[in-house]
Amino acid sequence: MAYEVIRTNRTRFFLLSLMFLTLISLLAIVSLSIGSSAIPPFKALKCLLGVECYEPVRLVLGFRITRTIASILVGCMLAVAGVLVQGITRNPLADPFILGISSTALATLSIALLIDVSILAQRQLSIAIALGGAFLGYILTTSIGVLAGGTGFSLVLSGIAVSALFSGVSHVLLYILQDRFRHPYINLLMGSTSGVLERDIPYLTVPALLSLLALYLLRIPKALNAYLFGEHHASQLGYRVKLTTITSAFIASLLTGASVAVVGIVGFIGLAGPHISRMLYGTSDHRVTIVLSALAGSALAISADIVARLITLFSTRGELPLGVITSIIGAPFLAYLVIKGGRR
Amino acid sequence: MVARNVALTLVVALMMLAAGFGVGTYLAGGTATTAIITEIKTTTVVFTERITELTTVVMPEARISVVDALGREITFDKPPTRVVSLAPSITEMLFALGLQDRIVGVTSHCNYPPEVQQLVSKGDITIIGGFWTPDLEKIVSLRPDLVIGSAGTPPHLRLKESLEQAGIKVFYIKATAAINKYDVYSDIRVLAKIFRVEIAAEELVNRIEVDMEFVEKSIPKDVKPKVLVLLGPPAWGLYSAGGNTFISWLITTAGGVNIAAKFTGWPMLDYEFILSHDPDVIIVSAMGSNYTILSKEIAETPLAQTKAFKTGRVYLVDQEANDILVRPGPRLGLALRMLASILFPDTFGEPKVPTVYRISEGTDSITSAGSTIRLSTVGTTTHEVVTI
Amino acid sequence: MRIELRNVSFSYDSVKAVDKVSLEVDSGKTFCFVGPNGSGKTTLLKLVASLIRPKEGVIYLDGKDLKTFDINEIAKTLSYSDPHLPRTLPARVIDFILTSRYPFHKAFQYFESKDDLELVDFLSRELKISHLLDRRLDQLSSGELQRVVIAAALAKKPKVLLLDEPSAFLDIRYRFEVMDIVKKYVAKYGATSIVALHDINIASLYCDTVALLNKGKIVACGPPSDVFSSKVVEEVYGVKVEIIQVGSYYVAFPLPNYRDQQHT
Numbered sequence: 001m002a003y004e005v006i007r008t009n010r011t012r013f014f015l016l017s018l019m020f021l022t023l024i025s026l027l028a029i030v031s032l033s034i035g036s037s038a039i040p041p042f043k044a045l046k047c048l049l050g051v052e053c054y055e056p057v058r059l060v061l062g063f064r065i066t067r068t069i070a071s072i073l074v075g076c077m078l079a080v081a082g083v084l085v086q087g088i089t090r091n092p093l094a095d096p097f098i099l100g101i102s103s104t105a106l107a108t109l110s111i112a113l114l115i116d117v118s119i120l121a122q123r124q125l126s127i128a129i130a131l132g133g134a135f136l137g138y139i140l141t142t143s144i145g146v147l148a149g150g151t152g153f154s155l156v157l158s159g160i161a162v163s164a165l166f167s168g169v170s171h172v173l174l175y176i177l178q179d180r181f182r183h184p185y186i187n188l189l190m191g192s193t194s195g196v197l198e199r200d201i202p203y204l205t206v207p208a209l210l211s212l213l214a215l216y217l218l219r220i221p222k223a224l225n226a227y228l229f230g231e232h233h234a235s236q237l238g239y240r241v242k243l244t245t246i247t248s249a250f251i252a253s254l255l256t257g258a259s260v261a262v263v264g265i266v267g268f269i270g271l272a273g274p275h276i277s278r279m280l281y282g283t284s285d286h287r288v289t290i291v292l293s294a295l296a297g298s299a300l301a302i303s304a305d306i307v308a309r310l311i312t313l314f315s316t317r318g319e320l321p322l323g324v325i326t327s328i329i330g331a332p333f334l335a336y337l338v339i340k341g342g343r344r
Numbered sequence: 345m346v347a348r349n350v351a352l353t354l355v356v357a358l359m360m361l362a363a364g365f366g367v368g369t370y371l372a373g374g375t376a377t378t379a380i381i382t383e384i385k386t387t388t389v390v391f392t393e394r395i396t397e398l399t400t401v402v403m404p405e406a407r408i409s410v411v412d413a414l415g416r417e418i419t420f421d422k423p424p425t426r427v428v429s430l431a432p433s434i435t436e437m438l439f440a441l442g443l444q445d446r447i448v449g450v451t452s453h454c455n456y457p458p459e460v461q462q463l464v465s466k467g468d469i470t471i472i473g474g475f476w477t478p479d480l481e482k483i484v485s486l487r488p489d490l491v492i493g494s495a496g497t498p499p500h501l502r503l504k505e506s507l508e509q510a511g512i513k514v515f516y517i518k519a520t521a522a523i524n525k526y527d528v529y530s531d532i533r534v535l536a537k538i539f540r541v542e543i544a545a546e547e548l549v550n551r552i553e554v555d556m557e558f559v560e561k562s563i564p565k566d567v568k569p570k571v572l573v574l575l576g577p578p579a580w581g582l583y584s585a586g587g588n589t590f591i592s593w594l595i596t597t598a599g600g601v602n603i604a605a606k607f608t609g610w611p612m613l614d615y616e617f618i619l620s621h622d623p624d625v626i627i628v629s630a631m632g633s634n635y636t637i638l639s640k641e642i643a644e645t646p647l648a649q650t651k652a653f654k655t656g657r658v659y660l661v662d663q664e665a666n667d668i669l670v671r672p673g674p675r676l677g678l679a680l681r682m683l684a685s686i687l688f689p690d691t692f693g694e695p696k697v698p699t700v701y702r703i704s705e706g707t708d709s710i711t712s713a714g715s716t717i718r719l720s721t722v723g724t725t726t727h728e729v730v731t732i
Numbered sequence: 733m734r735i736e737l738r739n740v741s742f743s744y745d746s747v748k749a750v751d752k753v754s755l756e757v758d759s760g761k762t763f764c765f766v767g768p769n770g771s772g773k774t775t776l777l778k779l780v781a782s783l784i785r786p787k788e789g790v791i792y793l794d795g796k797d798l799k800t801f802d803i804n805e806i807a808k809t810l811s812y813s814d815p816h817l818p819r820t821l822p823a824r825v826i827d828f829i830l831t832s833r834y835p836f837h838k839a840f841q842y843f844e845s846k847d848d849l850e851l852v853d854f855l856s857r858e859l860k861i862s863h864l865l866d867r868r869l870d871q872l873s874s875g876e877l878q879r880v881v882i883a884a885a886l887a888k889k890p891k892v893l894l895l896d897e898p899s900a901f902l903d904i905r906y907r908f909e910v911m912d913i914v915k916k917y918v919a920k921y922g923a924t925s926i927v928a929l930h931d932i933n934i935a936s937l938y939c940d941t942v943a944l945l946n947k948g949k950i951v952a953c954g955p956p957s958d959v960f961s962s963k964v965v966e967e968v969y970g971v972k973v974e975i976i977q978v979g980s981y982y983v984a985f986p987l988p989n990y991r992d993q994q995h996t
Contacts, residue, residue: 002852005826005866006844036613037620056620063616063646090820121633121641123579175477194614195581197645219840226831228823232814235783238807238835283868284821287842309614316586318604318611 009281013288016280020295024072027302031068035060036312036319062198070196071301071322073204074263077255079273079297080211083290084252086274087224088152088245093337096256096270099155099249100162101137105260106189107166108133110173123195127203127261134257137162141253142246150242151231155249190321191264193305200262207258211251220248221286228284266301266323268330273297275337304329410537413495413516423539424490424513430478430503431494431519433673435460437532438492440674441544448486451475456667456675478503484510492535496521522672524593525556532674548674555677556597559684562691563599569687571600572623572652575610576631577638578645582613590672598683600625615646625687626652630662659686733794733809733891733924734758735780740789741948742775749775751948752789757924757941762915764935764956765928767945768969773928776945777894780926781812793892807835811890813881815897819870825880826852826865832887855883859913875906882913893918893925899934907931911938932973936960936984944968960984 032048033041037060047053047061081096089098112119112129119125144158215221223244226234231241259266277292278284304325312319409419428449429435435454438447444459448468453475454460463469470486473479476499483491483503491507493500495516507514515538517531529549536545573591575583585591587605595602603621604611626647630638638660642648652658661669668679685692735757742750750772757763765773778784780791782798791798793809801809811832833848856862859879864872872880878898885893893914899907911927911934918925929935935942936956944952944959946968952959957975959965965973965984972987 001856001862002826002849002865003846005824006849008866009824036617039620059619059649060616063614063619067614086821090818092821117631118633118637120631121577121579121638123641123645126579192581192612194612195578199644222831222834222837222842225827226834228818228821229828229831230814230816230818232778232781232783232812233817233831236781236807236810236812237831238804240803278822282822283824283827285823285827312611312614312617316606316608316611318586318607318609319614321612 009285009288012281013292016277016292017295020292020299023299024295024302027299027306028068028072031071031302031306032061032064034306034309034313035064036309038313066196066198066201067193067305068302069201070193070204070263071305072298073201073208074193074259074266075269075273075297075299075301076294077204077208077211077259077297078266078269078301079277079293080215080290081252081255081259082270082297083274083277083286083293084220084224084248085270087227087284087286088248089156090152090228091156092275092278093271094156095267096252097163097265097267098159099138099253099256100141100159100166101134101253101257102260102265103163103166103170104137104140105130105133105257106265107170107173108136110170114173114176123197123200127200130261131203131257134253134260137166138250138253138257142249145249146242146246150245152227152245155245189265189323191266191323191326192308192319192321193263194308194319196262203262204258207254211255214247214251215290218247220244220251221290224248224286225284228286264321264323266304266326268326268333269297269300272300272330272333300326300329408537408540410515410534412534413518413521413531414501416516418513418515420538424488426486426488426490428472428483428486428488428491429454430472430492430500431475431497432456432667433519433671434492434494434517434535436671436673436675437535440548441532441536441539441541443539443541446539448488449483451478456664480506480510483507484512488512490515490538492517494519494521519672523588523590525552525597525676528552528672528676531672552674552677556680559677559680559692560597563684564688564691565599569600569624570603570621571595571687572603572618572621572626572650574626574628576629577633577641578628578647579641582615582618583610584613586611591669594669594679594683595687598680598687600683600687619646619649622650623652624655624657626650626658627686628658628660629666630660632662635660635662734792735763735892735924735926736792736795737776737780738790738792740776740779740786740791742779742784742786744775749948750779750786753948753950754789755943755950755953757926759924760918760922761924761940762918762938763924763926764939764942765926765945766930766932766935766942766959769930770947771945771968772948773945774896775948777812777896777926777928780892781810781894782806783812804835808888809890810892810894811885811888812894813885813896813898815900817869817877817881822868822870824866824868825861825872828869828880829855829884829887832884835888851887851889852883855886859883874901875903878902878906878910879913882910886913886917889921891921891923893923895925895927897928897930899929899931907934908937914938932960932965932969932984932986936975937981956984957982 029045033044035044039057039060043057044061044064047057078096082094085094085096085098086092109126109130119129141155141159141162144161145155148154148158223234223239226237226239227241227244234241234244256270273293273296274289276296277289281288281292301322304322307325308319308322311317407419407421409417411417425446426448427438427443427446429438429447430451432451432454435447435450436456438444439457439459444463447463449470449472450460450464451474452471460469464471470482472482472486476497478499480503489512491503491512491514493503493514493516495501495518497520500516504514517534518527519531522528522531532545532549533542536542573585573595575585584604584607585602586607586609587602588608589610592602592605603618603623604613628638628642642653642658647653647658665682668675668682681692737753737755740750740753741748753772753776755763765776767773775784779786782801785799793801829852830844830848833844833851836848837845852865853862856865859882861876861879861883864876864880869877869880882898885895895914898910898914902910914925914927915938917923927939939956941954942956942959943950944965951968952962952964960973961975969986974985974987976983976985
């Protein structure tokens with residue numbers, strides 16, 4: 001009996017993964033066929049398949065590949081960060097930005113800008129500074145959280161406090177800087193893959209790989225499974241709860257920080273990815289939901305990026321930031337979550 | 345039951361969407377500084393102009409009413425004598441009309457003409473905050489009898505109620521919302537009407553027109569260079585100016601084509617778009633960053649694959665050059681001339697405005713492992729007030 | 733497994749929750765803590781489970797100091813059931829029970845082994861929860877949930893079973909059922925069980941030894957019939973307690989005060 005149940009679950013996992021992988025592949029193909037240069041999709045596909053490739057098309061394809069890869073990675077990373085944060089707080093409404101790191105990243109960048117305007121001109125440096133700011137935020141949140149008990153709950157509370165403080169700081173700085181820097185700031189605040197360069201991609205892949213390694217070497221998925229049922233339940237299973245929450249928070253911060261540094265703040269994916277994977281799979285077994293969330297997140301991110309580029313083609317407003325599109329999709333989704341949750 | 349849930353979802357979603365769009369519009373609204381980079385080579389043609397004396401003729405006192413850019417009718421019993429300007433272009437217009445002795449307050453961005461700084465140091469004029477961040481208290485403490493603001497700048501519009509509550513008259517001209525020379529002229533004229541200096545206004549408009557015509561008639565008609573304008577360094581986003589902006593109009597008038605003209609407002613572009621349009625000229629607003637660093641950065645982005653970069657026609661504008669191109673005001677003629685010489689260097693030579701830099705590659709052979717970026721800067725030209 | 737506490741004390745900040753408690757439990761025995769809320773029952777269970785460390789005193793398992801045990805050894809030996817099971821995120825019964833097998837997995841084993849699944853099958857048949865295995869925890873009734881919790885505790889095949897209020901919130905039928913299962917297991921495998929109860933008639937029916945706690949101190953300890961017939965019980969609970977013989981059982985019953993008032 002138990003064996004059948006497990007086997008059904010495993011089959012479901014496998015099928016869902018397959019479905020998502022197919023979806024992502026299809027979306028990737030669409031993503032590579034669409035762009036602001038209005039090259040006919042057919043031509044782009046022919047170039048992709050190596051059939052017939054003119055130089056301008058190949059050039060454009062290169063950009064699209066960069067954007068698509070960035071979307072896939074960011075979607076993955078934010079969704080996994082979301083699973084981790086929801087796991088350590090046992091709250092399905094937590095999202096990765098709850099740890100306060102996006103506001104510290106922004107604040108750090110603002111201060112750096114005040115000190116040296118030329119940072120505005122240096123992408124790699126800006127990315128590095130934002131990452132550093134995110135890390136600072138993690139240290140701050142974790143220190144306060146550990147002092148407050150080290151549970152997921154205390155981490156979240158301290159994250160909210162850190163977020164509030166540094167949001168204030170960065171908004172004050174924004175106020176001072178906005179005469180000159182309004183537009184660049186919007187990019188950071190609302191997220192976009194349009195400015196991502198090939199050499200920025202390692203800033204995404206390296207943290208992603210490191211996180212993957214850490215997750216599985218430290219056996220976080222099973223630890224979170226145990227923690228799902230209570231702090232004491234996990235402790236009596238031999239898990240060090242504080243260590244688990246701190247490490248999970250670290251990995252989540254690394255993933256989120258890297259995404260914010262390269263692409264800007266993109267909301268909703270960290271919330272929806274885990275939710276979708278739980279809805280489809282049925283339970284919160286982290287061994288499964290981490291993978292499924294990553295896939296769901298990628299699908300969401302690529303879709304949003306495709307929509308962003310379609311808007312360029314069909315309207316005069318130009319591209320909408322990625323974060324704006326995900327919020328617009330997110331609003332009805334969140335409403336649905338709220339209603340469904342309330343009814344129970 | 346189901347219907348209720350569906351209805352609830354729709355209502356909540358619509359509310360969120362509305363809120364989202366509201367916020368988005370607010371954030372996207374307002375003007376941003378546009379920057380054009382022009383290259384300045386060593387001067388071969390010297391263009392000097394003298395400031396002609398402006399005679400201000402004041403009409404006898406009579407009550408007039410003038411309609412501002414928001415459509416409000418404002419009455420003036422007599423010309424105001426204590427004026428606060430909320431925008432640099434407004435300050436420039438007031439000075440150009442010879443009204444400087446009536447000004448009591450300007451913004452920290454009002455840096456032209458140089459006389460402004462002198463008057464501030466002397467204490468005759470007070471700084472009332474930034475262009476985007478005017479300080480209500482400072483304004484009120486000056487007891488002005490008129491505050492002139494820009495209809496295209498939301499923080500100025502927000503001051504309307506507070507100022508009126510404090511009993512201070514506020515008048516809006518198009519200023520940053522001006523999208524062509526006619527808007528500028530109407531702004532100048534309406535200001536002149538308030539201060540009863542219509543004759544000076546006509547002289548000013550005339551001079552600008554003459555200067556512009558002089559440029560326009562020399563613009564080659566057969567070739568239209570494609571221009572990309574970037575509002576800031578590419579590192580933080582590729583923001584350009586849409587077809588309904590002032591800078592776009594300037595480009596068109598100067599004989600060029602703005603590749604982002606199909607958009608409105610301040611669109612965010614991507615490299616694919618830029619490269620598929622392959623601009624002949626790129627103008628980047630440096631925003632005060634180090635020019636060598638910025639140049640190196642640009643060389644490492646896909647912008648380096650544009651025709652503009654390959655033929656050495658990427659320009660960085662900063663500070664004064666930036667201001668000239670960004671402020672729709674009395675320096676319109678100079679703006680056009682500067683832009684024309686960027687687009688057609690062979691025809692126009694170089695404008696005598698510093699802080700325009702061109703990125704050109706070194707004379708060494710270009711290797712894939714980085715080519716030298718040599719910045720050719722303008723020689724030490726003395727800063728002269730250039731008006732017609 | 734023999735458990736011994738010697739002069740164990742613990743405080744939360746400045747409040748002394750457990751005050752110099754000493755006791756011994758032999759293998760195969762069921763030991764119960766009873767006492768009013770806040771008397772230290774849960775704290776003592778957590779101390780034995782090694783979830784918290786005593787401020788004073790030592791706890792011995794089979795003569796060895798609990799502090800010297802490796803955290804994984806403890807995980808395989810003891811089982812502590814938390815009375816409050818968070819159910820905010822959806823989880824299946826089988827996933828919950830299988831978490832108890834994690835301490836027994838090899839270093840990088842990721843999924844459950846066949847043995848784990850057979851054990852779960854066996855336990856679910858015993859506890860009559862086979863049909864509930866793929867239900868979600870929040871879809872269970874409290875009786876079903878209780879049996880699931882016990883199943884998870886037993887899935888460890890623990891030598892020490894620590895239960896905190898296992899029959900709170902349960903119907904009468906299930907209250908007894910849970911304790912029946914515990915006794916059966918303890919007897920069959922020679923395990924030791926320590927249970928915290930607030931229900932004194934269950935305590936009197938199922939426990940080999942009862943320790944009555946008041947404000948962190950043991951005020952009475954021994955077989956239920958002794959403890960519940962002593963005057964101390966009335967002082968601690970503030971009600972009269974009577975021992976009634978029902979067949980071969982002795983059951984303790986608290987008597988409400990108003991009956992006395994009616995008589996006088």
